[in-house]
Amino acid sequence: MIRVERRDIEIFLTLADELSFTRTAERLHVTTARVSQTIKLLERRFGTPLFDRTSRRVVLTPVGRRLRDDLAPAFRQIEEAVARAVAAGRGxxxxxxxxxxxxxxxxxxxxxxxxxxxxxxxxxxxxxxxxxxxxxxxxxxxxxxxxxxxxxxxxxxxxxxxxxxRERTLLAVSSRHPFAKRRSVRLADLARVRVLASPPQVPGYWDDHLAPSPGSRGPAFSTIQEMLTLIGADQGVYPVAEQVNRYYLRPDVVYVPISDAPPIxxxxxxxxxxxxxxxxxxxxxxxxxxxxxxxxx
Structure with a gap:
């Protein structure tokens, strides 16, 4: 009977999800060597490759896919059962x-x-x-x-x-703003426009993080709807997360990707x-x- 440790299963399932030895190691806070050694050990025990790996990609073999599909639900149930027991013990x-x-x-x-x-x-x-x-x-x-x-x-x-x-950063602009016709803008473009200010209670470094060098600061806002109303009235622009494109569509506001902005x-x-x-x-x-x-x- 083949015995497999819990950590070995976790490493296998994480690699099956990430398909990257580096990301798997980062996610589990172990070394890439540990991930590689674990997978080689499992493959020796099972007598068959679980992943096809080259210098460019990592993919599951048919056996690896079947093992992932069989293990993942059971492993999740075990983890949740252990967590519930620990929670009960900790109150x-x-x-x-x-x-x-x-x-x-x-x-x-x-x-x-x-x-x-x-x-x-x-x-x-x-x-x-x-x-x-x-x-x-x-x-x-x-x-x-x-x-x-x-x-x-x-x-x-x-x-x-x-x-x-992590979400892509967009620039919310008035539908009448010149940027509204562009497919994207760059952070340097913000030096030519007025950028709204967050409420006084929000740390100033947050605005500086989103818009490092604005042309000028526009009026401050307190709510998302207030921000969009000011933008729709062409009182300024403001960097926003990509989610607004799904939850806050308005005819007077256009969302333009900032091509070189870090994600929010x-x-x-x-x-x-x-x-x-x-x-x-x-x-x-x-x-x-x-x-x-x-x-x-």
């Missing part, structure tokens, strides 16, 4: 309050909630939609425990977790001094969901 119950800004962020939070509820059914999650201007204050005043927010965050009293979702990244933020077992368990559920490829959709 993960009570109430967890999670905030978000925007429709797509809310959709992602709901998916995390569903996964978290499966693992920790005795813990109630209450979600709360926030606006740009009040999200950090609600976090600091202990009205919410976790906030799904756009990164980066460099606040001494707050901690930002792992990047969960999303993660969970919390009070550094207020971390709890519930919050750590929720962040773990969010990481697992993100690793499965589910994002802001």
């Amino acid at each position: 993960i119950d009570g109430v967890l309050r999670v905030g978000f800004v925007g429709a797509a962020a809310g959709s992602f939070v709901l998916k995390v909630n569903a996964r978290f509820a499966t693992l920790h059914p005795s813990c109630e999650v209450r979600i709360r939609e926030n606006q740009f201007g009040d999200a950090l204050e609600l976090l600091r005043s202990d009205e919410i425990d976790l906030l799904l927010a756009a990164l980066p965050f460099a606040e001494p009293d707050l901690t930002a977790g792992d990047v969960l979702v 990244e999303w993660g969970l933020v919390w009070r550094t001094a207020g971390d709890t077992t519930r919050m750590r368990a929720y962040r773990e559920a969010a990481r697992d969901l993100a690793a499965s490829g589910q994002g802001m959709d």
Whole structure:
């Protein structure tokens, strides 16, 4: 009888998902040599290749695909059963309050909630939609425990977790703006236009991160709809995440890709001094969901 360790199965399934030794190693926090050694060991034990690999690509063999399809559901059930037992032992119950800004962020939070509820059914999650201007204050005043927010965050009293979702950066412009007819723009183009300002409560470095060298700063906004109304009135432009193209379509606003902008990244933020077992368990559920490829959709 062939014995296979849990870690070996995890490495195999992760490689079957990523099809990259480098990304698998990064995701599991091991070396690429460990991944390679594990796969070679499994192939020796099974007596057949599980992956076809060249210098350019990694693909599952037919046997590898069958093994993945057979193992993945059972492994997920085992992991969830272990997590439930650990949660019961740790007493993960009570109430967890999670905030978000925007429709797509809310959709992602709901998916995390569903996964978290499966693992920790005795813990109630209450979600709360926030606006740009009040999200950090609600976090600091202990009205919410976790906030799904756009990164980066460099606040001494707050901690930002792992990047969960990355989205392409678009520039929201008025349909009457000259950029509206372009297929894309570059960051350097922002030096010629007026860029809206985030609310005063939002750290100034966030605007500098999105638009490093604006021609000028336009009026500040407090909500997404207020931002889009100002843009539609041609009061300024503003970089936004790709999700707006699905959730906030308007006849007076056009979304143009910024070809050389870094992606907008999303993660969970919390009070550094207020971390709890519930919050750590929720962040773990969010990481697992993100690793499965589910994002802001």
